[in-house]
Amino acid sequence: MTARVITITSGKGGVGKTTTTANVGVALALLGKRVVCLDGDIGLRNLDVVLGLENRIVYDLVDVIEGRCKLRQAMIKDKRLSELYLLPASQKRDKSAVRPDDLKKLCEDLRPDHDYILIDSAAGIEEGFRTAIAPADEVVIVTNPEVSAVRDADRVVGLVEAAEKGPARLIVNRLKPGLVQRGDMLDTSDVLDILAIDLIGIVPEDETVLISTNRGNPAAFDEKSRAGLAFRNIARRITGEDVPFQTFREETGLFGRFSRLLRRDGRTA
Amino acid sequence: MNLFNRLRGATQPSSRETAKRRLQLVLVHDRSQISPGLIEIIKDEIIAVISKHVDIDRDGVQVQFTQADRESRLVADIPLLDGRKNRR
Ligand SMILES: Nc1ncnc2c1ncn2[C@@H]1O[C@H](COP(=O)(O)OP(=O)(O)O)[C@@H](O)[C@H]1O
Numbered sequence: 001m002t003a004r005v006i007t008i009t010s011g012k013g014g015v016g017k018t019t020t021t022a023n024v025g026v027a028l029a030l031l032g033k034r035v036v037c038l039d040g041d042i043g044l045r046n047l048d049v050v051l052g053l054e055n056r057i058v059y060d061l062v063d064v065i066e067g068r069c070k071l072r073q074a075m076i077k078d079k080r081l082s083e084l085y086l087l088p089a090s091q092k093r094d095k096s097a098v099r100p101d102d103l104k105k106l107c108e109d110l111r112p113d114h115d116y117i118l119i120d121s122a123a124g125i126e127e128g129f130r131t132a133i134a135p136a137d138e139v140v141i142v143t144n145p146e147v148s149a150v151r152d153a154d155r156v157v158g159l160v161e162a163a164e165k166g167p168a169r170l171i172v173n174r175l176k177p178g179l180v181q182r183g184d185m186l187d188t189s190d191v192l193d194i195l196a197i198d199l200i201g202i203v204p205e206d207e208t209v210l211i212s213t214n215r216g217n218p219a220a221f222d223e224k225s226r227a228g229l230a231f232r233n234i235a236r237r238i239t240g241e242d243v244p245f246q247t248f249r250e251e252t253g254l255f256g257r258f259s260r261l262l263r264r265d266g267r268t269a
Numbered sequence: 270m271n272l273f274n275r276l277r278g279a280t281q282p283s284s285r286e287t288a289k290r291r292l293q294l295v296l297v298h299d300r301s302q303i304s305p306g307l308i309e310i311i312k313d314e315i316i317a318v319i320s321k322h323v324d325i326d327r328d329g330v331q332v333q334f335t336q337a338d339r340e341s342r343l344v345a346d347i348p349l350l351d352g353r354k355n356r357r
């Protein structure tokens with residue numbers, strides 16, 4: 001078997017690509033898959049801190065490409081999961097340091113020994129995006145249910161198709177069920193009507209994402225996190241399992257507050 | 270329509286509905302790279318060409334984008350004037 005390369009991208013920045021890459025990577029590794037999370041956001045390295053592996057980086061992707069180290073030397077092994085690796089981006093260089101063919105070659109070298117290679121892409125539609133999708137077998141587009149993010153996602157859907165990497169699948173991230181119920185946020189069905197692509201996951205707005213990122217311990221590890229569950233479901237869908245989509249409701253009233261409290265306790269335990 | 274929407278009053282659509290409608294309109298133009306202004310130019314030229322050959326109801330001409338899935342098309346609706354009624 002050879003690894004499947006999945007690039008996680010978006011049009012607009014800050015919609016949750018890095019969060020998604022880290023969490024889906026963790027979730028796939030929890031399923032026993034051999035995973036490499038590759039930080040394709042050259043010059044804006046972030047996947048390392050979200051995964052909590054920032055202190056162990058010696059070499060980066062550009063060092064590998066420019067021959068300063070072997071591929072294996074740049075790969076950081078996650079101590080929590082035996083088959084999760086990070087290949088960090090360079091923080092000092094810019095996007096021109098990695099060309100599409102460099103990334104393709106790197107992925108070819110990684111493919112035989114892994115099941116999934118997740119590439120965290122730079123935002124936008126320029127060079128960084130083109131490089132990040134070059135080795136992809138599949139592209140996942142992350143958006144938020146919000147007009148500018150959806151508009152930019154539409155642009156990327158078109159570009160992915162033009163690059164013959166389509167059809168891309170969609171993750172709707174940071175959905176706020178209460179706002180949707182009130183009629184003040186686009187629902188997943190609205191976004192799908194507009195973009196006309198397949199859905200692979202819905203991730204609710206969830207403070208456990210921030211808290212787990214603070215700690216460098218992705219929410220996918222957290223049994224009680226709603227976002228963590230959503231990311232684990234995405235991982236299962238990636239492996240081909242047919243997992244029904246959850247419907248999210250706002251946690252209001254005494255019960256909602258109570259269960260939130262319980263979760264908070266659960267985390268510190 | 271839920272209670273929130275009803276309280277808002279029937280006249281005002283929810284911001285969710287407005288967002289969806291606005292996105293659908295703006296994306297039609299984004300995808301085709303044809304601006305609303307260009308459509309007006311196209312419409313005027315279509316009127317000029319067609320009316321050289323047949324009598325048309327110039328004010329009734331409509332040129333618009335339609336869109337299903339990711340395919341957009343330009344649709345022109347050109348009402349003809351009834352020849353018999355106009356023949357004096
Ligand atoms: N589902 C979520 N709930 C709450 N916060 C989120 C969620 N997803 C992402 N975030 C937050 O949004 C911010 C941007 O996320 P990030 O993954 O860095 O985006 P990108 O990589 O697309 O720029 C981060 O602060 C992250 O913690």
Ligand SMILES: [Mg+2]
Nearest residue numbers: 017018041046
């Ligand atoms: Mg990022």
